[in-house]
Amino acid sequence: VNKDAGYVTLLSIPRDLYVYLPGVKMGRINTADLVGKPFFPGGGPAYLEETILYNLGIPVDYYARINFDAFKAIVDTLGGIDVPVSCAIQDWRLKSPELDPQNADNWYLSTQDTGLIHMDGDLALWYARSRKNNTDFDRSRRQMQVLRAIFQRAKDLNFTDLTKIPALYEQFKDVVQTDIDIGAILRLAPMAVDLDTSRIHSYSINAAHVSSWTTPDNPPQNVLIPNPDAIAALLDKAFAAPEDQPEPIQVEVWNGTPNGDWLALALDNLRARGFAGVAGQADRQDYPAQVLYDFTNGDDTTARVNLQKLFGVKNENVIAQPDASAPHPYRIVLGADWNSCIYPVPPPKPTPTPGA
Missing domain, CATH: 3.30.70.2390 (Alpha-Beta Plaits)
Incomplete structure (x- = not known):
């Protein structure tokens, strides 16, 4: 968050990025929280921040973590969000959120077609987490879309109003784990009021910045090896000084x-x-x-x-x-023949007819 220049940078890091876990070993970055929880001052989140700083050179000031139920509650509190779905996706989904996920009969193959889709919390979570027939990189893209949609909806409903923030903080403080206090939130809130979504810049470490590798461990792990030069160039672009940020065409x-x-x-x-x-x-x-x-x-x-x-x-x-x-x-x-899907996502297969 650059308050002076008035813009926000989002960076997506793939969960399988193979990094050095400081003082311990090499491992996937998504294991840092668990590895650091028992011994690192501040626990898992602080150790993850240290891991990001060591491997990517990015200092992390605050963290926030929510579970699936809290995520759905936030979206539903906003009355749902509008997400631009440019590529149709297909994945298994519970017939109803309250059903037992361990029962195979409670699942069905769901297809989300393209369009500007209004999503409640359950659909938004499914859309953000889907991995069937696509990649973890595409999932990161969809998660950024959802974050943008949440921010835009909060602005539309005037939830960024300073007078409303304390009540929202009280409402969600027990389901959102974070080290950012109400004072810091209130200091950042004025920027959110005037922040247009065009000033939110999104970047991701993707296939252009890594190579796939299988570790010799027992059992072996499928990981992503960072390309240092490619990642350095990406980070230089993402976190360049305001005067070095070119205006988009x-x-x-x-x-x-x-x-x-x-x-x-x-x-x-x-x-x-x-x-x-x-x-x-x-x-x-x-x-x-x-x-x-x-x-x-x-x-x-x-x-x-x-x-x-x-x-x-x-x-x-x-x-x-x-x-x-x-x-x-x-x-x-x-024109009529436009294909909105610009990402390498296989098209959904026809849903099988029961009994056919």
């Missing part, structure tokens, strides 16, 4: 289809790729395919190429139209 989005949710999905995809999406008004809703307008002078085509790839725009639908007076350097028009 703005892209106006027209939804040239009758699919109302597609605008939200396109804006979220742009944000995920480091662009700043701006909602525009399409002139019609019968575009058969995507159209990309480039209003720049064409000296640097990097952004154009990236946008063309991101939205699957055919070469003949890329229109160079230099215009120094254009409000935004690029415009993307969504």
